[in-house]
Amino acid sequence: MPVESPAFETKVQRMLKVTERLIDASEQRQMHLLHDHPWDAPVDKPFLMKRERISIYGTPYWDLASEEEIRRLSIEEIVTWWSGFVGLEQLVSEYYMRLVNLRKFRTLPRLETYLKHFVKEEIVHTLVFLKAMDYYGSEMYEVPEFVRSLFDDNASTGEYPLMAVYLTMMVEWLADIQQHLDTDADYVHVLAKSVVHAHWREEMRHIKFGQNVILALADTDQDFIDKARQFTPVFLRQVVDQGVTNIECFDRVGFKHPAFADKEALLEAVIGSPHRQALNRELVRPMMRYFVTSGIYVPQYHALWAEQGFEADIQEALAGDDDASQYA
Amino acid sequence: MRRNTLDEVIASMSTHFHPEACLDIQAIYQWHVTGDGGRDFHIVIDHGTFDVVDGVASSPDVTLRADLTTYLRLSNQELKPMTALLTRKLVIHGNIYLGSKMDHIFR
Numbered sequence: 415m416p417v418e419s420p421a422f423e424t425k426v427q428r429m430l431k432v433t434e435r436l437i438d439a440s441e442q443r444q445m446h447l448l449h450d451h452p453w454d455a456p457v458d459k460p461f462l463m464k465r466e467r468i469s470i471y472g473t474p475y476w477d478l479a480s481e482e483e484i485r486r487l488s489i490e491e492i493v494t495w496w497s498g499f500v501g502l503e504q505l506v507s508e509y510y511m512r513l514v515n516l517r518k519f520r521t522l523p524r525l526e527t528y529l530k531h532f533v534k535e536e537i538v539h540t541l542v543f544l545k546a547m548d549y550y551g552s553e554m555y556e557v558p559e560f561v562r563s564l565f566d567d568n569a570s571t572g573e574y575p576l577m578a579v580y581l582t583m584m585v586e587w588l589a590d591i592q593q594h595l596d597t598d599a600d601y602v603h604v605l606a607k608s609v610v611h612a613h614w615r616e617e618m619r620h621i622k623f624g625q626n627v628i629l630a631l632a633d634t635d636q637d638f639i640d641k642a643r644q645f646t647p648v649f650l651r652q653v654v655d656q657g658v659t660n661i662e663c664f665d666r667v668g669f670k671h672p673a674f675a676d677k678e679a680l681l682e683a684v685i686g687s688p689h690r691q692a693l694n695r696e697l698v699r700p701m702m703r704y705f706v707t708s709g710i711y712v713p714q715y716h717a718l719w720a721e722q723g724f725e726a727d728i729q730e731a732l733a734g735d736d737d738a739s740q741y742a
Numbered sequence: 743m744r745r746n747t748l749d750e751v752i753a754s755m756s757t758h759f760h761p762e763a764c765l766d767i768q769a770i771y772q773w774h775v776t777g778d779g780g781r782d783f784h785i786v787i788d789h790g791t792f793d794v795v796d797g798v799a800s801s802p803d804v805t806l807r808a809d810l811t812t813y814l815r816l817s818n819q820e821l822k823p824m825t826a827l828l829t830r831k832l833v834i835h836g837n838i839y840l841g842s843k844m845d846h847i848f849r
Contacts, residue, residue, distance in 0.1 A: 563835055644839040652838065655824055678821070681828050721842075 472689025501557030572635030583624025
């Protein structure tokens with residue numbers, strides 16, 4: 415679409431309208447480190463994840479673990495996600511403030527205003543997650559390699575830093591759907607639910623920002639479009655599978671049964687289980703609709719989506735009747 | 743037949759090479775194979791042809807790092823790339839789309 419066309423201008427105006435709403439929402443309500451969560455709630459053998467979403471559920475390993483080991487795994491697998499958030503959100507805070515300082519969105523100043531809210535919220539999120547890890551007696555995990563080099567490996571090249579916005583949106587979206595589903599059970603400890611739900615509310619704004627920036631500005635950068643079309647199914651596969659667990663979680667729990675020592679067999683059982691495949695489908699469903707609607711998915715690369723295990727998901731999204739206005 | 747050294751893997755690459763899988767690819771894959779018997783080398787893919795060069799390329803598109811045991815297991819299809827990534831036996835940087843093509847180019 416030509417960037418001077420009325421259709422392009424309509425998309426930009428829609429993005430700016432969404433951005434105004436997001437700025438208003440951020441000004442009215444932001445998470446507070448000290449006041450928003452029940453930090454004084456008692457902690458007695460807490461469960462932090464819905465049982466069905468713990469990595470080994472639906473595999474033979476479930477029956478080889480004791481109830482206490484499963485409970486401790488529920489803590490470690492949530493904490494490994496929180497560690498990922500801390501790593502990503504610290505990286506994003508630095509990166510986005512740099513974009514603001516370099517005036518990368520100088521032609522769209524309200525986007526710069528929103529980015530300042532965005533960064534402030536990310537800083538609070540990292541403090542909340544670190545405090546929550548401490549509250550549950552756990553510690554930060556090493557930040558995944560792909561998160562540490564995310565922006566270096568995938569530098570933006572066009573007028574606007576679209577690749578950085580897109581990557582941030584994708585990872586946060588997937589991570590937040592995952593966390594939201596993970597803690598959706600009555601028996602999940604009250605503080606974990608509070609932290610995850612408050613984070614979800616703010617991240618939904620960040621995700622909407624990313625969705626709309628890409629929908630509006632992608633036409634300014636054909637290189638971004640080409641790369642995103644090639645890169646997205648491969649990246650999505652990696653993030654989905656890497657998000658299921660972290661081998662270090664098993665070491666921290668210290669499972670007694672010797673079968674847990676073979677990490678390769680354990681991970682292959684977890685990643686390949688029919689139960690996990692069903693959970694993954696639930697996880698990526700909303701994203702697939704966006705990829706189709708936004709033109710990130712194109713038939714030219716259908717084989718790539720299929721190779722990465724998303725054939726059924728993309729077919730389901732293609733059968734939908736979505737349009738871009740749902741993201742406004 | 744199982745390939746048991748890095749040199750055996752490199753020597754057999756032409757029999758595993760599928761030019762049709764890289765007709766539209768021009769890229770450099772840098773391998774850092776660590777440990778005894780390992781070394782740095784890179785594979786230059788150029789629209790359906792390949793060349794293996796010892797040492798470090800100045801600006802590779804994809805960088806892969808693994809110890810020799812992992813590299814040999816990957817090359818002999820005894821270990822899935824995703825399992826190697828998840829167990830941190832394999833580390834990949836750079837263009838992951840091109841990285842994903844490696845399995846199709848050499849199989």
